[in-house]
Amino acid sequence: MAKKVLVVEDNELNCRLFCDLLRVHGYDSEAVRDGREVIDKVQELRPDLIIMDIQMPxxxxxxxxxxxxxxAETKMIPIMAVTAYAARGDEERIRAAGAEGYVSKPIALMPFIAEVQRLIN
Structure with a gap:
């Protein structure tokens, strides 16, 4: 059974890119474009990984x-932050919030998938 990845991304093109990339590599992906829906979707889907945009409306x-x-029910789900934030200290701040992975935008395809594989397998 394919691993489930929840993509939290408000930009439609990025959302499509991430979901398509994940599907090509054998993952089931589902997207949420509105941050206000994320918690309910995580509870419903129980994904194996969450890819989280940081700068959301x-x-x-x-x-x-x-x-x-x-x-308690969701704290074990790994989270990979994907963000255009690239200033000094941003990665540390994001990891301190609880993200286990970090990839900056624009993404490079192979490092993106490598990070997904590291967190989900």
Whole structure:
């Protein structure tokens, strides 16, 4: 059975790219484009991995990571942050919030998939 990946990304093109890449590599992917829907979707889907954009409208990806990691039922789900944030200290801040992985945008395809594989397998 294929591993499930929840992609949290508000940009439609990035969302499609991530989902297509995951499917090509044998993962089931589902997308959420509105951060306000993420917690319910995580509870419903119980993904094997969450790919989280940090800069989202309505709800910060950092806040979502902390919320997911704060719940006993979901804290074990690995989270890979994918973000255009590339300033000094951003990766440390994101990891401190609970993300186990970090990839900066624009993504490079092979490092993106390598990080997915590291976190999910």
């Amino acid at each position: 309505h709800v910060s990806g950092l806040d979502l990571i902390q919320a997911i990691k704060g719940e």
